Amino acid sequence: MSTxxxxxxxxxxxxxxxxxxxxxxxxxxxxxxAVEEALRLLPHLTVERDGESVVxxxxxxxxxxxxxxxxxxxxxxxxxLPSRVEGDLLYGCGTSDMKSGVAVALKLAAALPEPSRDxxxxxxxxxxxxxxxxxxxxLSRRHPDWLAGDFAVLMExxxxxxxxxxxxxxxxxxxxxxxxxxxARSWFGVNAIHAAQPVLAILNAYEARLPVVDGLEYHExxxxxxxxxxxxxxxxxxxxxxxxxxxxxxxxSLEEAQAHVSEVFEGYEVxxxxxxxxxxxxxTHPVAAAFVxxxxxxxxxxxxxxxxxxxAGLGVxxxxxxxxxxxxxxxxxxxxxxxxxxxxxxxxxxxxS
Amino acid sequence: MSTxxxxxxxxxxxxxxxxxxxxxxxxxxxxxxAVEEALRLLPHLTVERDGESVVxxxxxxxxxxxxxxxxxxxxxxxxxLPSRVEGDLLYGCGTSDMKSGVAVALKLAAALPEPSRDxxxxxxxxxxxxxxxxxxxxLSRRHPDWLAGDFAVLMExxxxxxxxxxxxxxxxxxxxxxxxxxxARSWFGVNAIHAAQPVLAILNAYEARLPVVDGLEYHExxxxxxxxxxxxxxxxxxxxxxxxxxxxxxxxSLEEAQAHVSEVFEGYEVxxxxxxxxxxxxxTHPVAAAFVxxxxxxxxxxxxxxxxxxxAGLGVxxxxxxxxxxxxxxxxxxxxxxxxxxxxxxxxxxxxS
Numbered sequence: 144m145s146t147x148x149x150x151x152x153x154x155x156x157x158x159x160x161x162x163x164x165x166x167x168x169x170x171x172x173x174x175x176x177a178v179e180e181a182l183r184l185l186p187h188l189t190v191e192r193d194g195e196s197v198v199x200x201x202x203x204x205x206x207x208x209x210x211x212x213x214x215x216x217x218x219x220x221x222x223x224l225p226s227r228v229e230g231d232l233l234y235g236c237g238t239s240d241m242k243s244g245v246a247v248a249l250k251l252a253a254a255l256p257e258p259s260r261d262x263x264x265x266x267x268x269x270x271x272x273x274x275x276x277x278x279x280x281x282l283s284r285r286h287p288d289w290l291a292g293d294f295a296v297l298m299e300x301x302x303x304x305x306x307x308x309x310x311x312x313x314x315x316x317x318x319x320x321x322x323x324x325x326x327a328r329s330w331f332g333v334n335a336i337h338a339a340q341p342v343l344a345i346l347n348a349y350e351a352r353l354p355v356v357d358g359l360e361y362h363e364x365x366x367x368x369x370x371x372x373x374x375x376x377x378x379x380x381x382x383x384x385x386x387x388x389x390x391x392x393x394x395x396s397l398e399e400a401q402a403h404v405s406e407v408f409e410g411y412e413v414x415x416x417x418x419x420x421x422x423x424x425x426x427t428h429p430v431a432a433a434f435v436x437x438x439x440x441x442x443x444x445x446x447x448x449x450x451x452x453x454x455a456g457l458g459v460x461x462x463x464x465x466x467x468x469x470x471x472x473x474x475x476x477x478x479x480x481x482x483x484x485x486x487x488x489x490x491x492x493x494x495x496s
Numbered sequence: 497m498s499t500x501x502x503x504x505x506x507x508x509x510x511x512x513x514x515x516x517x518x519x520x521x522x523x524x525x526x527x528x529x530a531v532e533e534a535l536r537l538l539p540h541l542t543v544e545r546d547g548e549s550v551v552x553x554x555x556x557x558x559x560x561x562x563x564x565x566x567x568x569x570x571x572x573x574x575x576x577l578p579s580r581v582e583g584d585l586l587y588g589c590g591t592s593d594m595k596s597g598v599a600v601a602l603k604l605a606a607a608l609p610e611p612s613r614d615x616x617x618x619x620x621x622x623x624x625x626x627x628x629x630x631x632x633x634x635l636s637r638r639h640p641d642w643l644a645g646d647f648a649v650l651m652e653x654x655x656x657x658x659x660x661x662x663x664x665x666x667x668x669x670x671x672x673x674x675x676x677x678x679x680a681r682s683w684f685g686v687n688a689i690h691a692a693q694p695v696l697a698i699l700n701a702y703e704a705r706l707p708v709v710d711g712l713e714y715h716e717x718x719x720x721x722x723x724x725x726x727x728x729x730x731x732x733x734x735x736x737x738x739x740x741x742x743x744x745x746x747x748x749s750l751e752e753a754q755a756h757v758s759e760v761f762e763g764y765e766v767x768x769x770x771x772x773x774x775x776x777x778x779x780t781h782p783v784a785a786a787f788v789x790x791x792x793x794x795x796x797x798x799x800x801x802x803x804x805x806x807x808a809g810l811g812v813x814x815x816x817x818x819x820x821x822x823x824x825x826x827x828x829x830x831x832x833x834x835x836x837x838x839x840x841x842x843x844x845x846x847x848x849s
Contacts, residue, residue, distance in 0.1 A: 347693055376721050
């Protein structure tokens with residue numbers, strides 16, 4: 144099967160074509176090759192390649208540059224390929240998350256030789272797996288200049304809504320300590336699991352903030368996502384670890400969020416294990432406002448962490464906006480509405496024409 | 497090296513001899529063979545064998561029968577064989593736990609052709625590993641008649657003190673449940689780890705009983721020995737399990753102890769995973785009182801669970817009494833005092849002569 148892509152196809156047909164080129168994380172080469180080949184046929188674009196990521200840019204000297212980005216990979220196939228159409232719905236692995244968004248971006252790349260703003264199209268690998276392998280993270284480290292811009296649209300599934308910014312996330316281990324003893328003589332020990340009671344009490348009493356940032360309301364959360372302790376069935380345990388996950392609004396930096404967690408658990412040993420910054424929605428920027436006008440609807444806050452944060456780290460305000468239904472992402476029965484793909488394409492064309 | 501045992505040797509020398517026949521749990525054959533061979537040379541004893549356990553009995557028709565028992569196995573050798581003597585101390589794997597006790601029992605078997613009470617000597621395998629493989633448990637199921645008696649002395653290390661009965665032990669899982677949700681939208685879930693706070697509060701507030709049973713004071717304990725919960729770093733967990741260990745005094749049956757735990761955690765899902773009954777000290781029985789008079793000292797309650805409970809299950813009151821130091825058991829630097837071995841032998845001879 145040739146993997147040549149025809150960017151003059153209808154956007155729904157193009158989505159199906161791309162879905163049928165299997166591209167589970169780490170195995171995106173065939174699709175990345177096809178995307179690169181199709182973009183290199185377009186004389187108005189400069190095309191770059193890094194691993195299985197492809198970046199294509201107009202160089203028209205416009206006063207503004209926008210970035211349109213999407214990942215090429217999918218979660219593992221679950222007997223849901225090849226794609227199939229039923230009425231308005233296209234079924235298959237990656238239809239919603241996020242090959243429909245990739246198809247829209249490719250259509251724009253081909254259809255807009257002279258967009259109203261300079262455009263950078265970014266297609267990257269390994270978004271669905273551990274953060275360290277993320278292609279966009281790699282590009283941001285190796286080629287930050289390729290990602291430069293005034294505003295970015297990440298075409299993740301949002302059901303056609305604009306989701307601004309994203310909340311940050313961090314994980315920390317709250318450690319309680321005790322002293323081991325045989326459980327037949329427990330009074331010679333100090334029970335570290337019992338000592339975790341006030342840690343859980345703090346979590347139960349915690350009141351999450353709902354701050355408004357750049358006009359969008361966020362909703363934080365501080366939760367235990369893991370607890371572990373115990374040496375053996377006859378030993379008073381000397382350590383208990385409560386792992387908490389703090390989801391924080393974009394009015395806090397990662398450092399401020401860590402400081403908050405340290406303060407909440409003051410007096411306890413707190414170990415930060417990982418974290419990712421939040422991103423402000425950036426909808427106050429004129430190019431973002433023009434985008435909102437063009438595609439319509441009321442922007443809402445993005446609560447989950449997404450790659451828009453990587454753009455924020457480069458100083459590029461970013462939003463999520465795509466035709467897929469986020470509730471269908473990673474589902475065996477994943478699908479996308481063909482009408483929503485076409486609506487999304489129309490909105491983006493309107494913004495950039 | 498021949499494994500023939502000379503029961504006319506001094507009890508300290510005999511201990512060293514037995515220590516040097518390596519017998520880690522599951523690998524007791526050489527020592528069991530040597531014990532059986534030595535006992536079969538004694539015409540006043542009837543000898544039985546089951547696996548690597550050896551039972552020898554006098555059949556004098558006395559009004560009382562006492563059981564003297566010890567296990568042949570040791571924990572794994574830790575570079576602490578062969579044995580060596582430094583002053584009064586004999587060093588080596590199993591010196592304290594409990595080959596010095598085994599040596600005393602073998603000396604009694606040889607020295608007392610006509611003891612004042614009929615005696616059953618029990619040497620068994622696999623005490624140091626999982627309960628299901630315990631040789632005494634196997635004997636109690638296959639040959640309960642071999643273990644019959646009015647009183648039993650288990651020659652485990654007690655530093656020469658009489659430790660009466662033993663506390664029972666049970667483990668239970670206290671389960672809290674919630675509802676999974678993505679931690680970015682935690683308010684759609686119910687956090688099962690947070691729900692474990694009142695379980696830990698119950699444990700922190702618990703006041704352990706110190707009941708007096710047959711004149712000995714016991715000391716109970718109810719403790720968490722394990723806690724686990726968590727699905728993934730970004731998921732509100734739907735289950736948390738607190739594993740508790742209840743050590744209970746011998747005025748409660750296992751069933752009563754379970755009922756107590758159910759009552760303490762009323763309203764929670766409680767799953768009992770394992771349990772072993774307690775044993776009353778039985779020191780009120782005349783043959784036990786004579787034993788206490790003969791060996792001297794003030795009996796104390798045994799808090800840990802030991803094989804005396806298996807005797808209790810057969811209706812035989814039992815105590816722990818042996819020359820080893822329990823604090824040295826399972827240590828790399830394990831040792832026993834030669835004087836304590838001789839004292840123990842003298843006390844037992846006095847009781848049975």
